[in-house]
Amino acid sequence: MxxxxxxxxxxxxxxxxxxxxxxxxxxxxxxxxxxxxxxxxxxxxxxxxxxxxxxxxxxxxxxxxxxxxxxxxxxxxxxxxxxxxxxxxxxxxxxxxxxxxxxxxxxxxxxxxxxxxxxxxxxxxxxxxxxxxxPFLPTVPGQATFRGRQLHTVEYRSPADFAGQRVIVVGGGNSGAQIAADLAHDTDLTWVTQRPPRFLADDIDGRALFDVATARRRALDEGRTDTGGVASLGDIVAVPPVREARDRGLLTASPMFSRLHTGGVEWADGTRAEADAIIWCTGxxxxxxxxxxxxxxxxxxxxxxxxxxxxxxxxxxxxxxxxxxxxxxxxxxxxxxxxxxxxxxxxxxxxxxx
Known part of the structure; x- marks a missing residue:
């Protein structure tokens, strides 16, 4: 019909x-x-x-x-x-x-x-x-050989699903930081980011971010200099759980690894980390x-x-x-x-x- x-x-x-x-x-x-x-x-x-x-x-x-x-x-x-x-x-x-x-x-x-x-x-x-x-998943050498569990942000639900496991969280945005903070207490966590994580000032939340994004659009529409918008401030909003984990030293990021192997990941210098699960918070x-x-x-x-x-x-x-x-x-x-x-x-x- x-x-x-x-x-x-x-x-x-x-x-x-x-x-x-x-x-x-x-x-x-x-x-x-x-x-x-x-x-x-x-x-x-x-x-x-x-x-x-x-x-x-x-x-x-x-x-x-x-x-x-x-x-x-x-x-x-x-x-x-x-x-x-x-x-x-x-x-x-x-x-x-x-x-x-x-x-x-x-x-x-x-x-x-x-x-x-x-x-x-x-x-x-x-x-x-x-x-x-x-969901976007990057292509990384050796990805198909990893024997553990791989999932994206959309499939993550609770730290209870990973209690006591070795977990690698990939991603330096808000999802990566929030999920890493969620897992920091009950898992053997490795947080991996493409570049060093950039936390916004603790007093900045969505209200300020909206104002900044709007000001940038207005500047561009009027032919003025690009202010850089939200990206100029940082990548991660320090919501309370993220702030707590960060302040306790539980959110120390490692640089991006170069490949996966059957039991985990490997960096360019040969350093390895074993993992039961990899969570791709990659947008x-x-x-x-x-x-x-x-x-x-x-x-x-x-x-x-x-x-x-x-x-x-x-x-x-x-x-x-x-x-x-x-x-x-x-x-x-x-x-x-x-x-x-x-x-x-x-x-x-x-x-x-x-």
């Missing part, structure tokens, strides 16, 4: 919900297609100890402040899931789930979104699928395979946008994939403004072209 609407939003996580809020305010007809079985987006799959970088009031989607979590300055992932579920109900957002999008296609004057429950035709599409579903890539039929990627595999709008397909907007689709747009606090801009541009497009 075929469906038709003005706007299809692909993804029912924080970016999709923010888009839905603004589309509703503008009176547009739309649907959100979510592959998950329940509300909460990627947050419902996070590791047990994950907390936000900012207090609740500074981690909110447009229109509704996140309530504080009792006993927590920085809310945990489950609190975020509950907030997103409430947000969805509060604004009666039309989410269809579970619906898996197979591909987006041009179909005359419309875009056709093929799903496992039939096609949707729309005048415009917002892709808001995020990055969690496309993500945008989950955009559903857009492949539109053939939008350039030579470097990047889809060119102006703001959120795709240059080669102006009926399509990308939302929530990082700074290239809006300052801090992959965060709760940062998604509101690019979602608003995308909805307004779509409304103007529909008015102009019918």
């Amino acid at each position: 075929s469906h038709q609407t003005q706007v299809v939003v692909i993804g029912g996580g924080q970016a999709g919900l923010a888009a839905g809020y603004h589309l509703r305010r503008l009176g547009l007809d739309f649907v959100l297609l979510d592959a998950q079985t329940t509300s909460g987006g990627a947050w419902q799959h996070a590791w047990d100890s994950l907390h936000l970088f900012s207090p609740a009031a500074y981690s909110s989607l447009p229109g509704h402040l996140m309530p504080p979590q009792p006993g927590e300055t920085y809310p945990d992932a489950q609190h975020v899931v509950e907030y997103l579920a409430d947000y969805e109900k509060r604004y009666q957002l039309p989410v269809e789930r579970p619906v898996r999008v197979l591909g987006a296609h041009r179909d005359g004057g419309l875009l056709r979104v093929e799903t496992d429950s039939g096609p949707w035709h729309a005048r415009a599409v917002i892709s808001a699928t995020g990055t969690w579903w496309r 993500f890539r945008p989950a955009l395979s559903h857009l492949s039929p539109l053939q939008l990627r350039g030579r470097r595999g990047h889809i060119v946008t102006e703001g959120t709008q795709v240059v080669d397909e102006p009926r399509l907007h990308l939302l929530g994939y990082g700074d290239w689709t809006g300052p801090a747009s992959a965060t709760l606090i940062g998604i509101g403004r690019p979602a608003r801009d995308a909805a307004r541009e779509i409304a103007q497009f529909l008015t102009a072209y019918g």
Whole structure:
């Protein structure tokens, strides 16, 4: 059965919900297609100890402040899931789930979104699928020979799964630091980073990071000198568990190893470390395979946008994939403004072209 609407939003996580809020305010007809079985987006799959970088009031989607979590300055992932579920109900957002999008296609004057429950035709599409579903694993010599367990951030849940084991955590970003801090007490931990870890000042959290990212975007838009943005401050937010482990001397990083062997890893000088498990906290890539039929990627595999709008397909907007689709747009606090801009541009497009 075929469906038709003005706007299809692909993804029912924080970016999709923010888009839905603004589309509703503008009176547009739309649907959100979510592959998950329940509300909460990627947050419902996070590791047990994950907390936000900012207090609740500074981690909110447009229109509704996140309530504080009792006993927590920085809310945990489950609190975020509950907030997103409430947000969805509060604004009666039309989410269809579970619906898996197979591909987006041009179909005359419309875009056709093929799903496992039939096609949707729309005048415009917002892709808001995020990055969690496309974890990145680097290629390292000897990787296939390692006999222990290898997993990515997305598969990590709790230090209880590794108690008493020799664990190597790879990655100098926030995920690597948080998971290393999580494991520092009950495992034989080796933390490996590409470069020496750079902790932000202890008083900097998500509020300050959003302000810095916004100031950088404003400077670039006005032709002023690049401030360097968040990257100029450091890589790791010193949330309380990370700060505690760091101050106790439990987060001493080793440089990146050169290869894996059957029992662990080896550095260029021949030094070895044995391991039962390696956790790759090596980041993500945008989950955009559903857009492949539109053939939008350039030579470097990047889809060119102006703001959120795709240059080669102006009926399509990308939302929530990082700074290239809006300052801090992959965060709760940062998604509101690019979602608003995308909805307004779509409304103007529909008015102009019918």
